[in-house]
Amino acid sequence: MNDFSLKDSDLSALEDQLLGQGPKLDPVRQQLLIxxxxxDAGKRSGTKTLRLWQTGTLxxxxxxxxxxxxWTRPPVAPQANTVAASTNQEEIPLGVHGGQGVPAFAxxxxxxxxxxxxxxxxxxxxxxxxxxxxxxxxxVHFSLRESLDH
Amino acid sequence: xPLAAEQLAGLIDSHAAILQVWTRSRTPHWEDVVxxxxxxxxxxxxxxxxxxxxLFTVCKNLAEKANRSEVRRGKRDAARAHPEAFVGNPTETLxxxxxxxxxxxxxxxxxxxxxxxxxxxxxWEEIGQLAGVxxxxxxxxxxxxLKQLRELLVSPxxxxx
Numbered sequence: 001m002n003d004f005s006l007k008d009s010d011l012s013a014l015e016d017q018l019l020g021q022g023p024k025l026d027p028v029r030q031q032l033l034i035x036x037x038x039x040d041a042g043k044r045s046g047t048k049t050l051r052l053w054q055t056g057t058l059x060x061x062x063x064x065x066x067x068x069x070x071w072t073r074p075p076v077a078p079q080a081n082t083v084a085a086s087t088n089q090e091e092i093p094l095g096v097h098g099g100q101g102v103p104a105f106a107x108x109x110x111x112x113x114x115x116x117x118x119x120x121x122x123x124x125x126x127x128x129x130x131x132x133x134x135x136x137x138x139x140v141h142f143s144l145r146e147s148l149d150h
Numbered sequence: 151x152p153l154a155a156e157q158l159a160g161l162i163d164s165h166a167a168i169l170q171v172w173t174r175s176r177t178p179h180w181e182d183v184v185x186x187x188x189x190x191x192x193x194x195x196x197x198x199x200x201x202x203x204x205l206f207t208v209c210k211n212l213a214e215k216a217n218r219s220e221v222r223r224g225k226r227d228a229a230r231a232h233p234e235a236f237v238g239n240p241t242e243t244l245x246x247x248x249x250x251x252x253x254x255x256x257x258x259x260x261x262x263x264x265x266x267x268x269x270x271x272x273x274w275e276e277i278g279q280l281a282g283v284x285x286x287x288x289x290x291x292x293x294x295x296l297k298q299l300r301e302l303l304v305s306p307x308x309x310x311x
């Protein structure tokens with residue numbers, strides 16, 4: 001360990017004298033500096049919190065966006081609907097077709113299904129009342145439509 | 151955990167002016183540099199173990215950075231031609247003012263070591279690191295600075311003929 005001590009007593013005395021004569025900032029400038037430091041610290045802390053919120057909001061928005069994608073896809077039309085439509089399209093009531101609208105809720109979807117079943121039953125009854133010539137014509141049309149669909 | 155507010159205020163009280171004197175020979179923007187160093191100290195995490203030494207190092211680096219920017223902007227000469235005036239503390243005694251004026255006349259390398267040791271309270275190793283010399287060289291420069299200062303502070307009538 002090096003010994004860094006002054007050998008000259010005059011220099012040691014000057015050193016002691018200088019110790020008590022250090023520069024001091026005037027009170028106004030000191031207050032300004034403290035204020036500036038506090039302001040900067042607050043600003044940096046605020047920026048950090050803001051970035052945290054921005055990141056959180058972005059993550060939430062992305063998750064919500066990702067969850068919403070399957071909900072907006074149109075549901076696949078049931079097969080029974082195709083049969084009903086192919087037999088006699090003019091007589092099927094509005095709202096029975098698959099392309100008429102997307103059911104927003106499960107209750108509405110169930111109601112539509114019941115309507116479709118009722119319409120199909122009506123079509124069957126009408127078909128039973130037809131004369132044999134028209135029946136064969138409808139059956140040929142139905143077979144042809146089925147083969148085209150597949 | 152950043153530095154406690156009381157500790158920071160204490161450091162501003164004890165070291166802000168010293169750092170300004172120390173930085174003045176390094177850059178014409180010494181006031182901004184010292185302010186920036188204290189602002190960084192207020193936000194740095196975790197707080198430095200040796201805040202005094204940390205402040206001197208940050209001031210040195212910021213002064214170098216400020217000078218590099220000056221060179222890039224080509225305004226260095228203009229800044230030197232109009233350096234910011236050092237506003238002394240009006241509460242300073244005449245003796246303090248004379249001492250400071252004498253310290254200001256010392257060569258930059260000697261002045262920095264003297265200020266860092268006497269008023270900054272840094273160790274010889276820390277001063278050596280700041281000045282880019284060994285602790286022994288820093289001590290020798292300090293002795294020289296004190297001798298020069300003694301010559302400056304002794305009134306002409308007291309001088310040995």
